[in-house]
Amino acid sequence: MQGLIDRLTALLSDGTVARVIGWKKGDMAYNPEPHMFETAESLKDFVYDGFCGANLSKMMIEASKLEGKTAVCLKPCDTYSFNQLIREHRVVRENAYIIGVGCRGKLDIEKIKKGNKGITSISGTELDGSDDIKIETIYGDKNISYKDALLDRCHVCKGKDHMIFDEVWGESKDTADQERFAEVEKIEAMTPEEKFAFFRNELSKCIRCNACRNVCPACSCRKCIFDNTKFDAQQKANVVSFEERMFHIIRAFHVAGRCTDCGECSRVCPEGIPLHLFNRKFIKDIDKFYGEFQAGKDPEAQSPLTDFTFEDIEPGERG
């Protein structure tokens, strides 16, 4: 990590970049926060470890409007989002200096906290750390394997290559060990009653906090349709049978063909709703109906929903 800090300091000092977007050390063992560093001195608080799961590409929408270049640390999967933002003209490529940081999968604190309360320190989560992480709690210490604590999205990793970068720091690892569409297929195989029950059970937890929307790099509208005060299905009212289902279907629809499957929505949901299941279903359908497509792989590629062929299948076909 010191190597990365040194490099960022050098970039700031020689004026290549005016600021750095990275992660700032948290006050606990596992809560670094995204941060914009403006001075070389402030970089002493910079951190990059297993808990830096946040996708920083969305912060570039605002940052690329600022004077001068901004260095941004992007993990391999974050670079897909960045490419997609370039595609949609939401960021200015020339104003970004992309440090492709290495990644060996990011950790899910919720998984670690299960059975481990009162955490005082966690070690071994750095990029070059061990296969085991050591958790110290006030109730006793414990070792768990890094792999067991990975975020769900890391089990279906898209690969270790950065899609766009100015320089790469650190080694990346492809952590995929599960079939990407396995979860979706499991639901597809259910009866309509089971499907409905499954989603009702999950979505009834939704508190309409909009964290999934606000963190999503594809949700970059200046004003969301669900924030429109003149529209009476506007946010906020949860609990009622229909509202939250419409919100999640429409949100997934709005990002269909643009969603890179970065998994931030599921990571941030305070109620642990597997929101990626909606997006991944659209991705699977698009792959099946219109040919393999990975949003953000190529900033020039046409999104499937703004494209068509004369031979497209007719609606009614179920994916």
Added chain:
Amino acid sequence: MSMNEEKTEFRPLIVAFCCNWCSYAGADLAGSSRLSYPADVKIIRVPCSGRVNPMFILRAFERGADGVIICGCHPGDCHYSTGNYYARRRMTLLFSMLDYMGVENGRTRVEWCSAAEGVKFSNTMNEFCEKVKSLGKSVRLGDIRCKD
């Protein structure tokens, strides 16, 4: 006139989004040719099938529709050249998603129907209406606040 008098038979509420240039004219033709289709079908005229936002469809269900059908010009005949091609992709994905969430197959449909196809329009509506009738009242996508 009120439906309360005939509670015995279920009459579905069907919303049909018809494009201004083909399907709406097709409905007109069906009317002037004295072809019948059920009065349960409420037609909403849209400029193009490409105008139909997925939210319209969910909104219709929320507000008590039992089935939603979208009618547009045949692919290749769109008044705006390509609107229905985009609609086709959107609706394909949306219907697949609804199925994924456990909404019964058959409550949604897309049909291409030109201004000359009054017979087709009337047949489609009859068929669709029967289908939805057999599925019964839509409960999975309705909002309890919109019930009686």
Added chain:
Amino acid sequence: MYKIAIKDLNTLFSKIAEEQELILPIKKAGQYNFGVYEEGCDIDGILTNKTVKSGKDAFFPQFETLYNVRKKITPADELENGEEAANTKIRTKLTIEAEALKDKDFVIFGMRACDVKGVEVLDQVFLTDPVDNYYKARREHGIIVALACHEPEESCFCTVFGIDPADPSKSKADVATWIVGEELCWKPITEKGEALTKKIESLLASADDSAVDAEIANITSIMDKLPNTKLSLEGWGKGKTDEKFNSDVWQKIYTPCLGCGTCTFVCPTCQCYDIKDYTTKDGIQRYRCWDSCMYSDFTLMAGGQNRTSQVQRFRQRFMHKLVYFPDRYDMYSCVGCGRCVDKCPQSLNIVKVIKAFENEQKEAGANV
């Protein structure tokens, strides 16, 4: 003091639920949330795990109907006067049906000392003039059974606000309970609590008051070890508006804030709400739902002059908790439950805010 074996809790719950509604933490799709007890609901682990939302919903639900307005048009042939029949305005009648107030007792089990303090905060707002009838009715009929925190977590810092998580009998709860070994100790505090205890007495065995002493001592010692319980509130509270409002620290720390409502919705004390109309089939339903000061349309007025930038919204939330509320009601409106610490998607929270100001002060002191 009474006690009951923890393995018999289900019997206790169904006994309570026989006579009144019982709200308690329930495990659903992997998360703990307060919900209404039903036969067969999953109560595994509810005694030791923190719920995602606090029990605030029981008194101040996230969504509630205030009244319904219905429009009824009398059919023309039912009118005698032909002239009237032609005028739909005359034939249209509006009826307004107010939503009934809560009139039945209910029990809420498993609130922690911090949650109960949260209710106390809400009391300040809703029970002082003008009194909120909906809230008041629920408060009057609600019986709070509080539970001592057997396993406080690292995000907890309630002691900073003078709350004792070890001894809920010091809170405004009606019954206090403790986990002692394989048993749950049960101590009624108020009259309401006594009455509830009477109803379920057949299931309880009597116990000595000292039975919970060890548990209280244990919890207290754990709290001492937790990192956030050393937080200092110096510089916050009454009369600090100008000093804190104009500080440039806000600008430095707000950037990661997404503007989502997670922190406000999981908070036991956030009490802002919005009132909206929903168009139903034959009228409107006026409802109220929680609002969040983090949202762009919060307190939006016709002129468009609400807080227009995220830094203003961010500042509002913490100023309200730590300055405005003490100014007005003489108590902090944060109870240190740590839910925002756990749940913020960007790991930004009230503890970090307080610490950032502390550091700023230290640095300013060093520079002088």
